[in-house]
Amino acid sequence: MTAPSSSLRERKKAKTRAAIREHAMRLFEDQGYTATTVEQIAEAAEVSPSTFFRYFPMKEDVVLADDVDEVLVEAIHAQPPGMPPIEAIMRAMRAVFAGMTPEMWEFERRRQRLVLGIPELRVRIMQQMTEAIDLVAAVIAERAGLPADDFSARVTAGAVIGAMLAVLPSGGVLPAEGVTPYDYQRIEQALTLLQQGLPLG
Template sequence: MPAESTNALISEEPASRPRPTLRERKKERTRRTIRSEAFRLFREQGYTETTIEQIAEAADVSPSTFFRYFPSKEQLVLADDLDPVMIEAIDRQPKDKPILAAIRDATIEAFGAMDPEIFEFEKNRVALVYSVPELRGAVAREFERNITLMSGIVARRLGRPDTDFEVRALVGALTGAMFALVGDEPFSQEQIIRVITFLESGMRI
C-alpha cells in the first residue's frame, strides 16, 4: 500500500466492510488473475525476462488494462494485500492492550483467518522481492513504506504524533528486525511472534 494512502485506511474506529458489489468483485478477480499469471511467468522464465505485454496476454487483458491495476511490473510485485487486513486486526484489539501485545495478537488473528492460497501467494511474493537483484531498490522503499504504515498505526493507538521519537524507534526496531530475518523465513507468523517477544523482553540477549 503506498505510504500516502496509509492515513485514509487508518480511521479513528474500525468499521465493518460492506459487501463488495458485483463490479468490485469482477475487478478483484481481474487483479488477482493478472498477479497470478505474472508470478507463473516469473517462475517459468524469470522476473527480468517477463514483460508487461506477456503478463497482459497471459491474463487475457490489454496492456492498458494492466496499467489500470498496476503502474509498473515492480509495483505488481510490491503490492501488499495484507496491509488492510492487519490494520483491521490491530484496530479490533482492546485499546488498553500494550502496543506490542496488540500487534502480536492481531498477527495471530490475521494469519489464522488467511486463506491458504493467499498465504502461499504472499510467501512466494515476499521471497521473490528478496531474491531478484533488480528489486533491491524496491526493498529499501518497502522498508520505508512499512515504517510509515506502522508509525501511523502505533501513533494513533498511543495518541501521539507519528513523528514521536519513541514511536519511530519502536517501529524501527520492529520493522528492522523483520527485514533482517526475512532471508531465513520470508513469511512466517512464528518469526513475527519471536521478534515481538524479543522486543517485549527489552531485547535481552
C-alpha cells in the first residue's frame, strides 16, 4: 500500500483543522468561551486533545488565528517590483478581499464577534498587532532590498497597521452585521489618506 500523496495529506490536515475550528466556534457561541474546554472541542470534532494542540497551541488560537495573513503576504510579494509599499499593500488587499466568498465573510464576522466580545481575546489581539507590524515590515524591507529590521520599513508598517485599527470596529462593540466588505473599503480609504501624506479635511 502506497503512502498518501503530499497533496492528499495536506487536504486531510486542512479538513481536520477546519472541523476543529468550526466545532470550537459553535461551542463558544452556544455555551460561552470560558465554559468551553479543549476536551469538549476535541470530542465534537472527533479528534483527541493532543490532535487539537497540534493544530492550535492554545484554545484562544482557534479564534485568533487569521488565515488571511499568509495569503495577504503572498499577494504583497506578487506585486510588481519598485511599486511603493503602501500601493503594493492596497493592491494586494484588494485582490485578496475580492476573492473572499460569502461563506468566508460570514466566518470572519463570527470570528470578529468572538474576538471583540471576549476580554481575554481582546488582550491577545493587541499583541497580534505588534506581530503584524513585524510581518508587514519584513515584507516591505524585503521588497526594497533592505534589512528585515530597517527603521523606515518598521515605521511604514506601523503606520499601515495603525491606519487599519483606526477605521475598524473596536472597543468590544461590533455592528449587528459584523465585519463587512465595507470595513475593508474603509481600510483602503485610510491607506490612501496615508499615502497622500495625511491631508486633513
